[in-house]
Amino acid sequence: MKTWTNLTSGVRARLDDLAVATTWRASLLKAVGFEVAQHARNRLALLLVVFFIPCWLAVVHLVLPDRPLEFHSAIIDRPVTVAADELVLISAAINAVTLIVGFMMFTAVRRSNDFDQRLVLAGHSRLCLLTAKLVALFLVAAVVSGYATVVMTFFCDPRDTGALGLSLFSSGLIYGGLGIVLGLALSTELAGMFVIIMTSLVDVMVQNPVINPAESTGVLRYLPTYGAMQSGVAATFTDSGSPGHLLLGPLWFLIFALLALAAFHRRTRSRTEHTELVPVDTETAVVTVKSRPDGSLVVESRSGPVVLCSHLTCDNPCAPPQRPASPAKAPAKRAPARRTAPAATTTS
Numbered sequence: 001m002k003t004w005t006n007l008t009s010g011v012r013a014r015l016d017d018l019a020v021a022t023t024w025r026a027s028l029l030k031a032v033g034f035e036v037a038q039h040a041r042n043r044l045a046l047l048l049v050v051f052f053i054p055c056w057l058a059v060v061h062l063v064l065p066d067r068p069l070e071f072h073s074a075i076i077d078r079p080v081t082v083a084a085d086e087l088v089l090i091s092a093a094i095n096a097v098t099l100i101v102g103f104m105m106f107t108a109v110r111r112s113n114d115f116d117q118r119l120v121l122a123g124h125s126r127l128c129l130l131t132a133k134l135v136a137l138f139l140v141a142a143v144v145s146g147y148a149t150v151v152m153t154f155f156c157d158p159r160d161t162g163a164l165g166l167s168l169f170s171s172g173l174i175y176g177g178l179g180i181v182l183g184l185a186l187s188t189e190l191a192g193m194f195v196i197i198m199t200s201l202v203d204v205m206v207q208n209p210v211i212n213p214a215e216s217t218g219v220l221r222y223l224p225t226y227g228a229m230q231s232g233v234a235a236t237f238t239d240s241g242s243p244g245h246l247l248l249g250p251l252w253f254l255i256f257a258l259l260a261l262a263a264f265h266r267r268t269r270s271r272t273e274h275t276e277l278v279p280v281d282t283e284t285a286v287v288t289v290k291s292r293p294d295g296s297l298v299v300e301s302r303s304g305p306v307v308l309c310s311h312l313t314c315d316n317p318c319a320p321p322q323r324p325a326s327p328a329k330a331p332a333k334r335a336p337a338r339r340t341a342p343a344a345t346t347t348s
Contacts, residue, residue, distance in 0.1 A: 027124055031132030034115075038108050039140060045104045049144055053096050054151045060092040061085055061155045069210065074221070075234045075242040082237045084210060086156045090164075090232045093148050094171045094225055095204045101141050102175035102196040109133065109183025110192070113267065120268040122288055130264050133180055134257060141172030156236060163235035163246075170249025171228040175200060177256030178224075184263035204229070224252050 039045070064085040071087055073080045116129055145168035149161060158164045175196065182192040205211050207220055207229045220226055227248030234240050288300040 035136035098175035102179040105179035145169040167232035
């Protein structure tokens with residue numbers, strides 16, 4: 001019992017120290033916690049992950065025939081004969097992962113815009129806040145792609161399940177980065193949803209030989225999920241793998257991350273233009289006051305030490321401001337009372 005008490009007290013002390021810490025690492029941990037909590041509260045996205053992926057893959061598996069179909073694999077540089085329903089399953093899984101991860105990141109960024117601006121005004125680093133969003137993206141993409149990979153094993157027997165999971169994870173990273181950029185750049189949710197849906201549909205559909213039987217891959221190789229599709233097909237139907245095609249996903253993710261950094265800096269900067277009105281020779285400081293559970297206050301400063309006025313020794317101590325005396329009002333003159341004659345009485 002004593003050991004458990006010491007353990008809990010140590011954890012509480014560590015959390016209290018983290019709550020009042022002002023280092024970059026502590027700020028990053030706090031921001032990651034905010035992002036993870038926000039995704040955990042998105043009930044609709046969690047329902048889509050749990051129910052939409054298996055239902056969507058089941059519908060595709062039941063509707064499409066299992067006739068043989070040739071798919072031109074750029075990894076082995078020759079056509080591969082595969083079952084049509086299993087090939088479309090890979091496209092459907094990539095489509096589901098990209099839509100869900102893109103929606104989750106877009107919604108989270110849209111909802112936290114005002115909160116991020118307040119954190120920047122409080123002195124938090126923009127790079128720290130954006131890094132927290134990218135860390136949350138990695139976690140979300142890993143969970144969604146891992147779940148989709150497990151569901152895929154119920155409908156087909158991939159040769160390399162790990163490579164298939166990495167392909168889905170790569171596609172999730174791409175569209176998660178796109179969701180972050182759209183959440184920062186677009187002003188309406190409808191526009192962001194439309195861009196994510198149409199981009200994912202066009203990107204995945206034109207690579208499906210059921211819809212596009214052309215063998216030429218000249219234009220397809222520039223699509224975001226081209227590497228994920230090629231590596232996913234190779235992992236499912238062949239024993240060959242290509243790390244180079246898998247690296248196309250992180251390359252697209254890096255491009256979207258740089259765009260997100262520029263958009264995030266622009267959005268948070270637009271709300272802090274009033275700081276330019278401060279004269280150059282005036283030093284400004286951002287001070288944050290927090291309250292602890294025991295009732296005490298914690299003062300944090302990112303611009304130097306904080307010294308209370310009561311701790312200073314001054315020759316002329318500061319006196320509390322006095323309210324100016326209101327001018328005396330002259331007594332109001334009362335108007336003389338009017339005398340009225342008594343009413344005449346009549347007797348009968």
